[in-house]
Amino acid sequence: MSILNAIFRYEGKEELINLEDISKREDYELVKENLFCSFEGCYCPLQYIAKGAISEYLKRRIGELHNESCTYFTLPNLTGHSRRIVGTSSSILRDDHVASILRGLYDVYTETTDEREVRLKRGRENARVRRNNKIDKSKSEKDVEEVYVNKATTSSEGESLVEGERNPPVRRRYSLLDLSDIDIGQTEGIIGELVSIVNNEKRTILELTDRLNKITLYVYLEEVFFDNSPVNIDTSLKVLSEIVNKGKKIYVSCVGEVVYRDDKLGMLLLREKDLRINRVPVIIFIHQFNE
Structure with a gap:
């Protein structure tokens, strides 16, 4: 790109x-x-x-890497050799990793100027460490490194990660404006401001907008979402809709599959645990709001 x-x-x-x-x-x-x-x-x-x-x-620059959530991120080549993708698979993200992504999206989206500077400074220090990684040049430059790509998913159809195996990388979109057609079919993390909720039986649509109100994006919660969520999730979503109608500012962060429906990009969520409202699960947010 x-x-x-x-x-x-x-x-x-x-x-x-x-x-x-x-x-x-x-x-x-x-x-x-x-x-x-x-x-x-x-x-x-x-x-x-x-x-x-x-x-x-x-x-x-040579020796540098884009952040894993960056749209320009590619798998790092630490050997300096040509690479050939020989196979792909999809692995289910661990719950604690998904929770970390969701918290991180909210924290970055709502951070102050001082907090942003601290984060950037920490990132620059980490980048310096990566620059010092030695490149293995023991093989001929003409050698081709075979790579097996493991993609992220939240679907039960994916493979379970074994102990010690790392979670696949997940791109974080801190602005809905950063989404494009190349994201379709990928499991990614997004965040936006909740505008409205349309609730039907075992089907809900969350309408999100970006910080500048330039675009809207629909997050689809369909039957599989309700089957994979607590039994009271439908009641929680109805209460959440009432809170939105009262004018409460709400940020929604979620991890799901980017889809293309009705000539627009959207996101399909498969589980309640892949959704956060102002950094916390839906039921906790409602409890905090009613305190």
Whole structure:
């Protein structure tokens, strides 16, 4: 995927710059050495490649990695060799990992400026550690590394992770505007503000909007969701709808499959445990609201 813009970060100041404008800058030499990924939560340093035979472009610097939730993230190649995908599978995310993703989405979405700076500083320190990882060059550069890709899912049809096996990576979308057609069919984490709820028998639709109210996204809770959730989940969703109608600001974070329905992107949820309201499960949020 082409990177079309970047963050120019220098001496505590930040500026979003489009790819085609980089070469036009008077401070071009300074800018091109201080470019970073513009995706929310990712601080991967970028390298600007000037226009040549084809066109100018941006790429991550050698030894750097995008954040796993970044739209430009690719599986890291720590050997320096060519890679060939020889197979794929889907593994069920562990419940504690899903809970961590949901809490993290809310924390980043609602953080203060100071909290954001602390998080970015911690991320930069972690990036330095990754840069120091040694590349295995024991094999010939012509060797091809065979890779088996394990995708994330919350469906019971996926494989269970064995003890010691890592959860597959899950992209976090801190803005609904970051979703695109390439996400369809992928299990990802999203967050948005709850606008309305439509409740029917064993079918509910949550309408979310982004921070700027530019787009809406529907989260679908269908029969499989109710079968995999506590028996009182339908009552909880009706109460939640009443709270929304009272004007309470509510943020919904969830992990599910990105789908395309009625000419729009949406998300399909399969379990109540993949849904959080203002950082907590639905029933806990209702209890806190009524206190």
